[in-house]
Amino acid sequence: MIPIVYVLGFSAVLFCIGVFGVLYRRNAIMVLLAIELMLNAANVNFVAFSNDAPNPVLAADGQVYALISIAVAAAEVAVGLAILLVLWKSSDTIEVNEVAILRW
Amino acid sequence: MSLDPLLQYASLVFILPFVGFAVISALPSSRSRIAEIVSVATVGASSAIALLILFSEFTQNGAGIYPKAFQQQVQFLRFGTGAGAVSVTAGIYIDWLAVVMMSVVSFVSLLIIIYSVGYMHEEGRRRKRYFGVISMFVGAMLGLVMASNLVELYIFWELVGLGSYLLIGFWYEKPSAAKAAKKAFVVTRFGDMFLLFGIVLLLNIGKHTVTYSTLFSNSSVSALSSSGLLTIATLAIFGGAMGKSAQFPLHDWLVDAMEGPTPVSAMIHGATMVNAGVYLVGRMYPLYTHAPFSSLFVAFIGAFTAFFAATMALATYDIKRVLAFSTISQLGYMFMALGTGAYVLSIIGPGTAISPHYSLGYSAGFFHLVNQAIFKALLFLAAGSVMHALGGIQDMRQMGGLRKKLPITSMTMLFGAISLAAIFPFSGFFSKEEVIASAFNAFRYSPLFVLIWLFGIATAFLTALYIFRLWFYTFYGKSRVPEGVVPHESPAVMTGPMIILAALTLLVGFVVLGTPGFAMAVHYPIILGRLTPYTAFHGFTGIFVDPETYISLLLAIAGVYIAYTVWYAGRDISTFMSRPAVSRTYHVLAERYYFPQAYDAIGWYLGYGIARGLDWFDRKIIDGFVNGVGAFFLAAAQRLRKTETGFLQNYASVIIAAVVIIAALLYLMAGMGI
Numbered sequence: 089m090i091p092i093v094y095v096l097g098f099s100a101v102l103f104c105i106g107v108f109g110v111l112y113r114r115n116a117i118m119v120l121l122a123i124e125l126m127l128n129a130a131n132v133n134f135v136a137f138s139n140d141a142p143n144p145v146l147a148a149d150g151q152v153y154a155l156i157s158i159a160v161a162a163a164e165v166a167v168g169l170a171i172l173l174v175l176w177k178s179s180d181t182i183e184v185n186e187v188a189i190l191r192w
Numbered sequence: 193m194s195l196d197p198l199l200q201y202a203s204l205v206f207i208l209p210f211v212g213f214a215v216i217s218a219l220p221s222s223r224s225r226i227a228e229i230v231s232v233a234t235v236g237a238s239s240a241i242a243l244l245i246l247f248s249e250f251t252q253n254g255a256g257i258y259p260k261a262f263q264q265q266v267q268f269l270r271f272g273t274g275a276g277a278v279s280v281t282a283g284i285y286i287d288w289l290a291v292v293m294m295s296v297v298s299f300v301s302l303l304i305i306i307y308s309v310g311y312m313h314e315e316g317r318r319r320k321r322y323f324g325v326i327s328m329f330v331g332a333m334l335g336l337v338m339a340s341n342l343v344e345l346y347i348f349w350e351l352v353g354l355g356s357y358l359l360i361g362f363w364y365e366k367p368s369a370a371k372a373a374k375k376a377f378v379v380t381r382f383g384d385m386f387l388l389f390g391i392v393l394l395l396n397i398g399k400h401t402v403t404y405s406t407l408f409s410n411s412s413v414s415a416l417s418s419s420g421l422l423t424i425a426t427l428a429i430f431g432g433a434m435g436k437s438a439q440f441p442l443h444d445w446l447v448d449a450m451e452g453p454t455p456v457s458a459m460i461h462g463a464t465m466v467n468a469g470v471y472l473v474g475r476m477y478p479l480y481t482h483a484p485f486s487s488l489f490v491a492f493i494g495a496f497t498a499f500f501a502a503t504m505a506l507a508t509y510d511i512k513r514v515l516a517f518s519t520i521s522q523l524g525y526m527f528m529a530l531g532t533g534a535y536v537l538s539i540i541g542p543g544t545a546i547s548p549h550y551s552l553g554y555s556a557g558f559f560h561l562v563n564q565a566i567f568k569a570l571l572f573l574a575a576g577s578v579m580h581a582l583g584g585i586q587d588m589r590q591m592g593g594l595r596k597k598l599p600i601t602s603m604t605m606l607f608g609a610i611s612l613a614a615i616f617p618f619s620g621f622f623s624k625e626e627v628i629a630s631a632f633n634a635f636r637y638s639p640l641f642v643l644i645w646l647f648g649i650a651t652a653f654l655t656a657l658y659i660f661r662l663w664f665y666t667f668y669g670k671s672r673v674p675e676g677v678v679p680h681e682s683p684a685v686m687t688g689p690m691i692i693l694a695a696l697t698l699l700v701g702f703v704v705l706g707t708p709g710f711a712m713a714v715h716y717p718i719i720l721g722r723l724t725p726y727t728a729f730h731g732f733t734g735i736f737v738d739p740e741t742y743i744s745l746l747l748a749i750a751g752v753y754i755a756y757t758v759w760y761a762g763r764d765i766s767t768f769m770s771r772p773a774v775s776r777t778y779h780v781l782a783e784r785y786y787f788p789q790a791y792d793a794i795g796w797y798l799g800y801g802i803a804r805g806l807d808w809f810d811r812k813i814i815d816g817f818v819n820g821v822g823a824f825f826l827a828a829a830q831r832l833r834k835t836e837t838g839f840l841q842n843y844a845s846v847i848i849a850a851v852v853i854i855a856a857l858l859y860l861m862a863g864m865g866i
Contacts, residue, residue, distance in 0.1 A: 107848055110841070110844050110848075111841055111844055111845055111848070112841075119840075184839070184840045184841060185839060185841075187840075188837060188838030188839045188840075189838060190836075190838050191836050191837055191838030191839075
């Protein structure tokens, strides 16, 4: 069995890549993808802890949360992509820097 | 329980007029006639009960009320719980003072209300308001004298103030009447403030009670004197009395109060309001007799006011104002006597050797109150009758020669005038001689009483002079009545009460001094218990033994004689009056020592100064604070809004930085074991 520390290390790396993507990508689709990476890093954690759980009841908890998280991510992508579609139609761009209209 | 079954119904005496007030308030104003009947009936019934109690107590030598006062109590308010609870009971406390006050107040009020039926007959629908308020006024005054504790007294005290405001301002469409009503209310309220302070102070020292029965117990009084605040408390209570009883320097409202209908003046001056202050000092006598400074202060203010007001009465032509000054002056006499008596008692202390003159001050002040109530009500009713005859003229320069036209009015007024001037055998003579004798007898305790006595006898002279000036000037000499005014004698409903009061001025002196029961009634109870009733009072014969009686009697007769030569015999005084010193003095007196102006100036500068200070505080401090808070947030927002860049990734960075910082802090805290 793979030691849990490795899995957690992997998920941390994945999360940091996601953060990096959110903060540095200008394309809104890429930002969404980065968010997906962050969510999946969390999912990996859930599953890892589930696998490492001392009894089946606690193991089920981790798996259930991973499934919920995936469902939430799917819903969030649906809303996000809809916003991007509207954004594209209204301002011909999906660059996040160019839509800074809610400001002083 | 009491030996006197009538006393069980005593509380009806003050409840009935309030019932009358409630009934009249519920009537439509088209039923003014019924309002008159209800008012006369309720005050009449209350007066009948009061007089029955009075006579029943006299015949039993006060068995029901002396030496222990008759009381009925119900709990009224309760603050707190357990041992520290303060409970306020309401009830009645009836001793000799209350019985006599109840009888005088209700009976004289009844006569005045009957007189009002005639006097106010032209007022139409407004009579409903008049009779309603006057019933309330009488009820409030009766409640005040029957109250069993100071809180209850204070409630009725304020109701009396309200009644006076409503009655003085009865013709509220007249600006002067509205102003006078306001002045009466504000000035007496100024005094009431002190009274309230005094009551609160009494609740906080000694035995923490304001219920008479416990407040006046020996242990309570000695606890109060040892607290060291008794002087302040008694002075504060006297402050309330000064406002209500129009003592210098709060006297001026009573003169302006003449703006009300004349029966109202008779009511305020004779039967009710102004007596409240004297009653209060009489009621608090057990405290004053342990506060020599306060007593001396009361005596001084009284003596000075007596003289001061009498001088002003000489320089006015308004028939009602002469009487108003006279009331102030007579009230001064009462305070002078009460203060003197209390001082004497406080000096001799609870000694063993008791002399009749120790109670002289109390008896004299209280007795003079009774007499003043009668003859002053009479004088006002007679003055009202003159005004009624002349269609509302108040200026004595437009009267004169009315003796033949108004025979009953002039004769009854003569009775009142002689009584006021204190000439034997009218009642005023006895009580005023007692008042002056009380100061005379106090010489041996303090030389200051020489001054008080001199004020007293000077006032005796001035009183006789001004009241006979009024009488001769109004009823004798050439008629100065304007063309077209036909004087006519008043109807029987008005002259009847006047005749009854005139008879009383002649009777009361003899009755009170001549019968043991009555003499007890005006006696200070603590001393009374150690004397036989007959030696208790200075007494009917005692007056004539005392040489100083003749001094003041001669001065009074001299006053009458001077008034006679000038205003009856028509001696020319124009050269005397035109002397610069005399005319200057006269002017100052006619301007009432510039007191109204001084009040206005003080009111203006003080009020305006305070208002300006408060305005500054409001604008600079309150507004400054509110505006400052607003300006601070505006300025802060101006700077902080720059952070709202609109760039998605700025926000994301802040969120992530915050998460990192929180995580780091949690980690550190966990490491430190917090």
